[in-house]
Amino acid sequence: MKKLSIITSLIILLFTSCDDTYKLKLRVENKTTLDKNITINLEEENNKPLDKVQFFIDGKEVAANGNSLEINTADFGLGKHQVSALVFIPGKTKKVNNSFEVYANIEPTIYGYEIINTYPHDKKAYTQGLEYYNGFLYETTGRRGQSSLRKVEIKSGKVLQKIDLDKKYFGEGMTIVGDKIIWLTWQNDKGFVYDLNSFDQIGEFKYNQSKEGWGLTQNETELIKSDGTNKIWFLDKSTQAEKRALQTYTHDRALSQLNELELINGKIYANYYQKPIIAIINPANGVVEGLINLKGLEAEMKKSQKLVEDDEVLNGIAYDAKNDRLFVTGKNWGNLFEIKLIKK
Template identity: 65%
Template structure:
């Protein structure tokens, strides 16, 4: 019996050896880190040096030109972020697919900004601020938490809430923006947003999210809405149909910037709160590069002089910009103060 067992083991080893020698094993050779505007070479490697008839490469679903088993990728047209890379190998009448990605980082470091406090105004201590916007001399604000989410019109100088409505208790309210005579208000996990009349606060419509499953912050330009979902992505929405038309990924020269929250468009750049961080990221909407970082950690210390903040909860959130008078306002979740600040380049 032992002899038969040894024979079976020996034959199994021979079979496995033959099978392994006949098998094709592929891997994609690529740089660990790509820099925007640099060229990147990727190769499909057959690890046993077996012949390949043809190789095709696809980047973000589109075929790119290749020579032999290699392709040259120009990153300037990609933008920063992770980009899906697929290689198709054709051999012996068979096809095999290898999946990977190219990760592109910014080609420059962000500029660091500190700040100067220009004015300080009262702010509702109970407002769990999620969205903030300046419009025609007033602040419009949305607050969060289920059963506590509200839309408000606020007097800047006094902090008085001039008008307020509550969101359905099953939703957790998030960011908002004003487009013409409409208020666009997001929900967090409800997978939908709501549209309100600016003057009456009456609901006039709603819209579903598409690829982005959550709503965090929203702002707009003259031609599109820009929406964050808590990741490193900012989605572009059609302002009429509310459909997602694409997205950028947000990166610095050495990392992906996640947890993007409340948004505001300031002089063509997206200003974004980073959740649980007293920092504002200044983002180029064309390519996702973080061009600046506003270090506002000192505001938390300023708040601590008169108010005890709950760590990791009552953090900086809320950016509003008065373009006509070049005024930048910021506040936080349940902060009792609204700050008008000026960013100062380091």
């Protein structure tokens, strides 16, 4: 019996020693670009036999050919993606992890601007959302105790209609859908629905996976929402339920802190919070196709108005499609600018 125990112990020790000689590595190109084919390889450095390998990307199994997997990055989109290999070796399984990050495959076009018109804007309006509709601007402002929804006359800057948000909420971006106004809040995990004409609240909705509420616009079928990260969320227009998201990247970085949004000629225009830049984003894949440099506008406001607060920054984009007019402003800025973009 004692000999049998010794033999059993030796067998276990031998098996364990053999198992410990497995040196597994999951090799993948960690930084790559959209539409590029890349290969993911599972390697055993000591050429030990492997029974089977299963590959997973972002938790979903992907069909492979033995120990190797070839993918096109367009199938997974921009951003960081987790790769795992479940390796079956004699007597047990092991899991090996790695990741890859997909960047845009083009550099953004740079734009400057020309000022076409300058209009007055309420210096006490901490602009969060801005939209042109039927000859007027609709604007939402932020900060707790100061958040409001407004209808504004463009030429005079006069506030024609206004309601205040409950002081426990910090108002954010908005958009107009039919006869309704959809208005986000910042960190309260909810948005509100208002009647366009009366400004009466007629509904509310909860966020789901998105981190916060920042900017809001729309295409023909969906709401488009930013949450302060580099993600763009697409929501059901009727229920405001989140459906999907994509990540926003240039050729060399993730573009985070996306704020107020406007859809212009099929592209998403997004304020880059605390930078005098508007990004032009392809809504199909998140690629930043253009960057609008509005540093001169910010400098002009700091000089003429003597802005002192760090958060009194460029924010607010509105577009009059019928007359091809682009309006921009900022938080507590005394001016609303109509500008024309100039390609550099």
